[in-house]
Amino acid sequence: MATIEVENLSKIYESYRKKPGLRGSLKGLFHRETFFTSAVNGISFSVSEGELVGFLGPNGAGKTTTLKMLSGILYPTSGDAKVLGFTPARRQREYQKQFALVMGQKNQLWWDLPARESILLNKEIYEIPDGEFERNLAELSDLLEIRDILDVPVRKLSLGQRMKCELVTALIHDPKVLFLDEPTIGLDVVAQKNIRDFIRRYNQDRKTTVLLTSHYMEDISQLCDRVIIIDAGRIIFDGRLADLIQAYAPHKVLTVTFADCLPPASRLQRYGELVETGHYKAIIRIPREDSKRIAADLLNSDLPVDDILIGEVAVDEVVRKIFQGRSGTNSG
């Protein structure tokens, strides 16, 4: 049985629109215009035990709303969701003890107090026995290297240190499922890497099922084999990252290094689309199916080729193109 099963899940938000100005405010006292926004629109997917799946999409695509429905925070408007066999919207204690939620833009730590205090509060809330608590705390704080900052008031910590403490607080009850919503947002590159390394290791060691949303392509490409791309509340791709590139990038990229100065552009353009040039280097975009033949042609030509590298188009470029294409389609 899959750990997470989602079937035709939808969420429609109801909001009110107020007209601007004093007149609008006065009118709003008696009549408010109601409007509905479809945040998630009939999505279906399943996640197996121990999988680490990336949830990718632009702002407002429905990623966070989906995580909130899976955490039981929001009631779905329609459809079914099951996590570990539980229906999240029922908010059963047995389920809540088996998952954790970390939101990069929100915090559950007490601001004026050391993180240890918030972790101790979670010990009581999750009813963790003393021995297990001490063991988990020691393991997690060693993994994240935060033993020395557990007793420092949270307000004095850096953003990266705070996120590490958030992770320890959220994971202290050893959950089977982990929902991570933008865990690296706002962090510098070193801190991002530390958090990524931790998530990878935690997933491998404990076989925890992880659903991760992020704006940073690096997070997804470094951590997830599988990616679910969501846009305007609908899933537009669900599969392996490699398959995403195959499906949406009909080109490969040839990086050619020359032993001598760069040949004239007109000669290189015969092989494909010239993307970038340097003193001794040219990057050429070529059709995927012809990549080997074109590389061989280049080597056999009279051009002073020193080295050829056949590579895939960068994942973020692929994803950017997907969204650009869709926004063009949507607006059109």
Add this chain to the structure above:
Amino acid sequence: MKILRKHFRVWKRLSALAIGSYLSSRVDSASYLLGKLIRFGFFLLLIVSIFRFTKTLAGYSRYEVIFFFLTFNLIDVFSQAFFRGIYQFKNDILRGNFDYVLSKPVNALFYSMSRLTDVLDIVFLVPIVLLIFYTAGKLPAPITAGAVILYVLLLISGVLIVLGIHILSASITIWIIESENVIWLYREAMTLGRFPPEIFPGTVRVVFTFVLPILLAVAFPAKAFLGLLSWRWILFAFGYTVSFFCLSLLLWRASLAKYSSASS
């Protein structure tokens, strides 16, 4: 029973965190406590001053009026001490902290109410209780066991009504995020209970007994203790409290289904 024990442990931990927070801002906390003492002292002085010019107020003697005032304070300070979290509830929703509460294996209402137990108000309860004992001893009528039991039961009933008002306020905050002022409406209306209800016009008494039952919560216990409440009114008070409290819980449940969470 296990659930109760767990929630008591969570409450103890939350209170420890709140104490920690207060201690981290000692000057603020001391000013807050001093401010409360001054307000309390001045009002007591006002009552004493009024009785320099009159023998009774709406038919009540000096110590009877003080008894009403102290009973009001007992319930008001108790609810301030233990349900203080509600004053942060709108912030919790706007900042998304309530999302975390809803995702944890703890009663969300209990957590939100008691997440900021006010230790300073708990300290303040001690002199109030001592003054109630002192004032009760000065009342003209003898104290009976029945009056004491009724007083305690109606105090509990009063706390439940105030708790119900807090729950209603929290529910409305979820439905309409702009509704932070509901709890402040209650705070202002609550001041009515500092005096015996008979000093207000009949319409005011009706509204604040049946619609927003402030008088029922704070004036009824004192009236019962003074032997001025008929059995019919006592039964009404208990019946109303149970209905009001259950209604507030139903509305809370309905509001949770409507909860739309703050955007990330």
